[in-house]
Amino acid sequence: xxxxxxxxxxxxxxxxxxxxxxxxxxxxxxxxxxxxxxxxxxxxxxxxxxxxxxxxxxxxxxxxxxxxxxxxxxxxxxxxxxxxxxxxxxxxxxxxxxxxxxxxxxxxxxxxxxxxxxxxxxxxxxxxxxxxxxxxxxxxxxxxxxxxxxxxxxxxxxxxxxxxxxxxxxxxxxxxxxxxxxxxxxxxxxxxxxxxxxxxxxxxxxxxxxxxxxxxxxxxxxxxxxxxxxxxxxxxxxxxxxxxxxxxxxxxxxxxxxxxxxxxxxxxxxxxxxxxxxxxxxxxxxxxxxxxxxxxxxxxxxxxxxxxxxxxxxxxxxxxxxxxxxxxxxxxxxxxxxxxxxxxxxxxxxxxxxxxxxxxxxxxxxxxxxxxxxx
Numbered sequence: 001x002x003x004x005x006x007x008x009x010x011x012x013x014x015x016x017x018x019x020x021x022x023x024x025x026x027x028x029x030x031x032x033x034x035x036x037x038x039x040x041x042x043x044x045x046x047x048x049x050x051x052x053x054x055x056x057x058x059x060x061x062x063x064x065x066x067x068x069x070x071x072x073x074x075x076x077x078x079x080x081x082x083x084x085x086x087x088x089x090x091x092x093x094x095x096x097x098x099x100x101x102x103x104x105x106x107x108x109x110x111x112x113x114x115x116x117x118x119x120x121x122x123x124x125x126x127x128x129x130x131x132x133x134x135x136x137x138x139x140x141x142x143x144x145x146x147x148x149x150x151x152x153x154x155x156x157x158x159x160x161x162x163x164x165x166x167x168x169x170x171x172x173x174x175x176x177x178x179x180x181x182x183x184x185x186x187x188x189x190x191x192x193x194x195x196x197x198x199x200x201x202x203x204x205x206x207x208x209x210x211x212x213x214x215x216x217x218x219x220x221x222x223x224x225x226x227x228x229x230x231x232x233x234x235x236x237x238x239x240x241x242x243x244x245x246x247x248x249x250x251x252x253x254x255x256x257x258x259x260x261x262x263x264x265x266x267x268x269x270x271x272x273x274x275x276x277x278x279x280x281x282x283x284x285x286x287x288x289x290x291x292x293x294x295x296x297x298x299x300x301x302x303x304x305x306x307x308x309x310x311x312x313x314x315x316x317x318x319x320x321x322x323x324x325x326x327x328x329x330x331x332x333x334x335x336x337x338x339x340x341x342x343x344x345x346x347x348x349x350x351x352x353x354x355x356x357x358x359x360x361x362x363x364x365x366x367x368x369x370x371x372x373x374x375x
Contacts, residue, residue, distance in 0.1 A: 039322035088255025102132035127222035130203040143286035180258040280368030
């Protein structure tokens with residue numbers, strides 16, 4: 001890593017330059033002090049303006065489909081493909097805003113944040129409070145092999161037999177396809193890729209091990225909201241037909257889920273990023289273990305959750321519309337501790353699934369720093 005902290009990475013099997021894993025030479029307070037104070041200001045009007053803009057686009061895209069039903073053949077399918085790609089992208093932006101509500105980054109009023117987040121996450125079949133609490137614990141324990149909540153890598157001795165069977169291009173392609181389509185619902189329902197718990201963990205279970213007694217009622221509220229949305233979708237399908245429900249809602253939602261998994265996987269999975277056990281982990285070192293990525297035009301559509309994730313992990317209550325300025329401000333302080341990779345996304349996905357199979361310490365001696373390996 002060099003050049004102001006930007007990581008220039010080879011796209012071969014060569015050993016990549018690793019991110020720093022030693023205790024940073026700066027403090028959290030020094031990083032925060034580098035950011036202009038206004039970046040921490042949450043504007044209710046401005047936050048709602050971003051949400052309103054996204055919802056207008058969603059409505060216009062929905063309205064445009066009224067013309068598609070009269071078209072057939074290649075043109076009709078081309079229009080539907082365009083709708084699915086555009087609607088899935090914009091709805092992911094809505095997802096990002098609802099995610100900010102869970103971080104109390106939408107406004108200065110917790111009840112406003114929770115109301116907005118509950119409505120729009122539920123509309124995208126996300127259990128708002130369940131995700132809010134587990135995701136906050138992810139932020140509190142990023143990079144910890146024992147306590148992080150999601151994308152927790154396995155040591156080599158815990159790999160299943162399927163890992164070896166799928167360690168080839170066709171198997172890797174199949175793994176990527178399953179991860180992007182089923183990864184999100186499997187995580188919510190069965191804690192796949194999540195933290196180990198002593199018993200079955202599920203985001204829909206108020207009495208599951210993920211949550212404490214103070215949170216259980218709100219988990220139930222999330223479940224009720226999801227049931228209400230599911231019933232509304234049932235009524236829509238009964239009225240307008242299953243095909244309309246699939247075309248207008250289900251396929252864009254599938255794209256949202258795929259985007260979500262793709263973004264978060266690439267933010268936390270990279271051959272150059274270490275993980276720590278309890279002997280080495282501390283919050284600041286863990287919070288720095290995330291990779292900013294360049295998604296091109298989608299950086300703007302997704303409210304820069306893609307290319308400002310380092311700042312987001314350090315200051316999760318900061319609104320997305322200040323994150324670019326904050327990222328620019330903290331780069332000189334972070335130096336080589338700022339992780340950025342501009343590898344084209346399709347190449348990065350293939351490389352990360354190939355290289356990041358398990359984690360292992362470099363030596364046989366006791367070490368609390370673990371690196372991704374694939375051999």
